[in-house]
Amino acid sequence: MIITLLVISGLYALFTLSLWLSWLRMPTFLVDRAMQSEPLITVIIPVRNEAETIENLLDDLRNQTYSRFEVIVADDSSTDDTLSIVQAYASTSPFALHPLPLSDERTASPKKRAITQSIARATGDLIVTTDGDCRVGPDWLITIAAFYERTSAKLISGPVTFTEEKTLFDSLQTVEFASLIGTGACTMALGMPTMCNGANLCYEKRVFDDVGGFSGVDHLASGDDELLMHKIASAYPDNVHFLKNPAAIVKTNTHKSWRGFYNQRKRWASKWRAYTSYLPTLLAVFVFLSNAAPVVAVVGWLLGFLNGNGTLLVIGLKLVPEFLFLRQILVFLQKKSSVSVIPLTQLVYPLYVIFFGLAAQGKGYSWKGRNLN
Known part of the structure; x- marks a missing residue:
């Protein structure tokens, strides 16, 4: 299990770092x-x-x-x-x-x-x-x-x-x-x-x-x-x-x-279900799995299936590149005051992604006083 989690987290770290570098190079x-x-x-x-x-x-x-x-x-x-x-x-x-x-x-x-x-x-x-x-x-x-x-x-x-x-x-x-x-x-x-x-x-x-x-x-x-x-x-x-x-x-x-x-x-x-291009669909699934990985790692550590070092590595591979990327975007958006909230967001976000990834499978929601599918 730890190998699978590390592969997913490692790929996510490379992906996030590539976004960060792309933003820095963008004039x-x-x-x-x-x-x-x-x-x-x-x-x-x-x-x-x-x-x-x-x-x-x-x-x-x-x-x-x-x-x-x-x-x-x-x-x-x-x-x-x-x-x-x-x-x-x-x-x-x-x-x-x-x-x-x-x-x-x-x-x-x-x-x-x-x-x-x-x-x-x-x-x-x-x-x-x-x-x-x-x-x-x-x-x-x-x-x-x-x-x-x-x-x-x-x-x-x-x-x-x-x-x-x-x-x-x-x-x-x-x-x-x-x-x-x-x-x-x-x-x-x-x-x-x-x-x-x-x-x-x-x-x-x-x-x-x-x-x-x-x-x-x-x-x-x-x-x-x-x-x-x-x-x-x-x-x-x-x-x-x-x-x-x-x-x-x-x-x-x-x-x-x-x-x-x-x-x-x-x-x-x-x-995401309407995407005809494979890339956005693949990205949606990849982000879901990447955010699920640290949750699974923590649960596995609490249940005694994973050791502490492996769990910390899975978490670190997600948090560090993500912080670097988000900080750059927030500074550009003139939201430097929100940089301090990044760690709390990173704590909540995996649960958020899992929740909405599953919620999106159901149909129907309310929007501006109307019920839509």
Whole structure:
């Protein structure tokens, strides 16, 4: 048993160190404001019951240093004042703001429907998606536009983190989320994209149509980001890139309730069954086994099946490379204060991965007041 655990942990250590080195080698993108061309950007914001936050995001868009953009807010039958707030804002907005009320019809993926209908109305060459509870900096769009001009990327994945942490639960979420953003960034840099986040995603409108949009994955509630990315990466190899620049960071809110956190993570974990590429599926299984290894080692040591040195080696092979990698990502995301929480996250995370890996096998979860499969 100890040999198997050491092999799994050793491979995980090599994998994490390769991510760490890839991040260190990845240059920070420097924005050249004197762009030769300025693509028209359509920012799409699918919303449902975001009355408390949507105006803050619209204010952020008002303050953008890039002017060639329009905004479509697709309201998915909100039961609060979201739509009326957006409509009122549109009447005085200095940028083109188009509220798009959606009918309250049953659909497997409300967010994919919202994005698809918005793209059908979009006039921009580039589609940029974010969420109604996000905050963006003034140079967000100009950084994306400049990066697109430099790389001609078909899809650009941007960094996402959480807003100010007020509780230990918030800090734990920040560290865990940083691991996902960092892993997605580095696998893109290695030419093997695995994950991204729809809160900060950009792709060519033409490419969305070329790959058939969400066809083939529209039966799943989740995956408006990763599953689309996999389709684009398959059609356009080497044209999916991560935008490493602090000005491109998008911030969103942490979950304040365990139920909300559970439903989101279960929704995320359920996507792996829809992967058509072997790599993300293999990575999901590998991460599950790697996090299970130290748990099995500790249980084996407590039951007397494994010795203490072997158990410590299994744990160390996971913790040390992981700490090095997570620290770099958190510093980039301007979350240096959360570095001290990494060890606690590492203590909890193996149990978390095992729990959600098993929970994802079941169907159904609640999201924004709807029960989805």
